[in-house]
Amino acid sequence: MVNYQTILVLSGKGGVGKSTVSSLLALSLVKMGKKVGLLDVDLCGPSIARIFGLEQHSVMNGPNGWIPVYADDEQRLGVMSLAFLTKRDDPVVWRGPKKTSIINQFVHNIAWGDIDFLIVDTPPGTSDEHITAVEAFKDFNLDGAILVTTPQNVSIDDVQKEASFCRALDLEILGVIENMSGYVCPTCSDCSFVFGRGGGERMASESNIPYIGHLPIDPKLTASMDGTNIMKDFETDSIKPILSFIQRYSKQ
């Protein structure tokens, strides 16, 4: 048994912003004074290390397991990703058993220290990584999963499959976040719903899942994720729509 609470961030669909949302969740909890671990089990496309500008780091083995790479000097946010064990452009072309083995190591063998929360970023789909992660985390305080989607139909379809996956494995769905919901043109301030709107909210009510909120397309956020200092650039304003959920969750 461990002392920290764990959340999985899932989505059937790729490119909806799982890594973004995981990072924002982690950063908000850190801003609230908690200690957070951020684990990236996306082996083929480990984005978390890139978002925090930590790609050049490598991990060291300590007496209690691998030591996570800290995104800040005060060591409030620890990150673990396969990116620390491979070179930047090297593809990870592994079949199932190897993926299963590394994810089990990530779950059991990391010296997180005295973190309060562990956020787990996953790849898209419902395959080896997801099955292994859920099974491995069963003995830990797995609070549940957050589903991320964009408003468009192709995303909603895939995320409904992800919801079925959660139900099949008895994993509680904490809520749905609709990402990339609207873009405000900098010239004329017209808000364009380039990926549609309301799809996530509709899906949540149809499937009886709590709806957390929607996040707009924010070019400043995109730029800070492509940059190197997201911890400094992060403002809680950018996650206002989902802030109340995070505050409620952090008090549990």
Add this chain to the structure above:
Amino acid sequence: INLFWCGQDMLRWIAKRKPYPHQKRLIQYAYSADSFQSKKHEFEKLKQGKRKEASAPTKGRLTNMKHIIPIASGKGGVGKSTTAVNIALSLAAQNLTVGLMDADVHGPSIPTVMNLKGKKAIVENQKIQPLMNFGIKCMSTGFLVDEDKAMIWRGPMVIGAIRQILTSVEWGELDYLIIDLPPGTGDASLTLAQEVEIDGVVIVSTPQDLALADVSRGVQMFNTVNVPILGVVENMSYHICENCGNHSHIFGDSGAENMAKNMNLQFLGKIPLHQNIRETTDKGQPIVVSQPKSQFTQAYNSIAMNIIKYCTNK
């Protein structure tokens, strides 16, 4: 709806791979209780029978297809399915016989984009019949399983499904087979790369650095298994405001174009981010057929012409 045959085939894949107890539970979940009960005795019989290793098709055995073009990206959500469908339709508009294969087992988008949502594949003469719309043949696991069921499959089952779609579907004679790959560098992409003679891969990316990191991994994977890269498409290149026409580079500027230059790959073109493309895709009326005169259709047409040029010059 002839799910009975499709179900039998699925059971054969599963039986050949000796499922673990928890996989058996998931298989029971994947099919409704009624249908599974009726096939349960068959399932037991198959399990007791001799276990034959499924033989992998040797590379290049697909002689009925003149050119095979996968649409890939290391990154998810960059627009592979949208691009794949619109390129396939552009090629079909040139009077070519085109097939569209959905290799994304976990998140099959082709049924939605091709306006074939909810339709199921039927089997005739021991071959799965592809579904047709807008003049092209297509196949997806979305046509073989219920929409809201998750495909909670590990690698070997994914590989089996892909082999089956390649060889057991009645594609007929095709000029082009466009394959919509899933994101990542996993089993699906690797199996196709190792077992099928591919003319060239079209890589799709958004301009974002975060996407390019994954996309370059995808490119390296294809290089490692000696699959040629046809070129790079930059999708969601810039947003066009419907109100004032302003171009804003939401996801960065020319990131994919620069990456193509740095990696010495042909740059096939930029597709902007516009509500029309997403709306038509969501409605199952891809923009190439629903708005044939739009600038976006021109962009897809020019990519299709580049593909034809590449394939005829090979």
